[in-house]
Amino acid sequence: MLLVAAVVVVLVWLLSRLSIVTIPLVLALIFAAAFEPWMRWSARRRLRPAAGAALALVFLLAVIVGSLLFVVGSVSQEWSKLAIKAHEGLERILGWLQTLPFSLDMRQLNDLGEQISSFVTSAEFGSGALDGIGAITEIATCVGMMAIILFFILKDGPQMWEFLVRPLEGAAYDRAERIRRKTVNVFGGYISSTAAAALFDAVGVFIGLLILQVPLSVPLAILTFLLAFIPIVGAVTAGAVAALVALVSNGPLNAALVVLVVIVVNQVESNVLKPILMGKTVSLHALVVLVVIAGGTAVGGIVGALIAVPLTAAAWGVVQVWDGDELAARWARRKARLPGRTTASGMGRPGLASGLFPISRRHRRRL
Structure with missing residues (x-):
């Protein structure tokens, strides 16, 4: 599995060299697999493929763009209040340092506090923080191309596939069909199960933040939902952002309680909910997931982190059906x-x- 992960990391690196085309293409293929049940349902209802594809595309773009705009807009409105509370919290920390039994150079501490306070309340820090929180909007750089590709894959996907497999016959054609079914199953299962787990994380974190009276509870919940699509790392990042907001606004005890809430929600999601949802669809070890995310981030940034895990799962799924529906490639079979x-x-x-x-x-x- 680590060998397959290494191949996928190299593939992500190659895709990143032509990211203007390849990254939107991969994202479109993943989302197309997730929308395949919708396209089958719309076909049974005698809805034209173009209309079904357009409805799916509008829904996806509305969710992505609406969520990002809401998060950035909410944070920008509350930023001035958070900056004032951050300044007050910094002064409390400096006052606590003066009560320590060992001596500290208070002049340097005061100078450091003034520099940090001036930077925190400055416009540069506000814009930089918003850029950091909105880092996920990097996906928006390829949304236009992805939307076009996704529309045509949803509309004409079966015809495109039949054209691609025309040269194949016999066992090669059967293998190509197994690979297609397995890849669609893995991509679709990954998106649907991850979305359900992300929704659980967002609702759990939102309830916890609401009880603890942490500001920006709704934007933080949406940010948790979006970052949950990056396994392991996304949950940690979202929890760190929520704890930081709680620390600035309500103090260290409140921040510790927020961390506890995030840990409990993530443990329930990863140990109970996600195994039930994913089952054998994405059968990757946690070590493989960590290595793949690190490699995908290194070569493709946040988009690489998003697509590395489903690509690895699909590649491993192809190996598992190489010689039959339940027969893996010879080198990958259990002894x-x-x-x-x-x-x-x-x-x-x-x-x-x-x-x-x-x-x-x-x-x-x-x-």
Whole structure:
């Protein structure tokens, strides 16, 4: 699986070289797999493919653009209040440092506090913070191209696929069909299950922030939902942002409670909800997920982190159906392990290790 992950990281690097086309194409393929049930339902209702594709596209763009605009707009409105509270909190910390038993250079601390306060209340820090919080809007750089590609894939996807597999016959055609079904299943299952888990995270964090009276609870919940599409790392980042807002606005105890709420919600989501939702659709080890996210981020930024995990899951899924619906490629198949002891004389000899080919006691004595 780590080998497959390495191949995917290289693939993401290659895709990033032509990101203006390839990244929107990959995103469109992932979203098209998620919308396949909708397209089948609309076809059964005799809705034209173009109309079904247009409705799916409008829904997706409305969710992405609306969420990002709401988060950035809400933060910009509350930023002045948060800056004032950050200044007050910094003064409390400096006052607490003066009560410590060991001596500190208070002149340097005061100078540092004034510099930090002036920077926090400055327009440059506000714009920089908004840029950091809105880093996920990098996806918007390729939304236009992705929307066009997604529309045509949803509208003419079956015809495009039939054109691609025309040269294939027999076993090669069957393998291509298995790969198509498995890839669509993995992409669709990943998007739907991740969206459901992200919604659970957002609702849980929102309820916790509301009870603890943390400002910006709605934007922070939406930010949690968006970042949850980046496994493991996204939840940590969203929790850190929520704890920082609670620390600035309500103090360290409130921030500690926010961290506790985020940990509880994430544990329930990762250990209970996500295994039920994903099942065997995305069967990747946590180590593989971490390595893939790190590699995807290094070569493709936030978009690379978003697409690295589903690409890895799809690549591993292809390996699992390479020789049949339930038959993986030969090198990736599980090896038979039967109970038995391996003798020193049998090490390295075919048929003597692990009791795969048991021999009689008389032959063992001869050996």
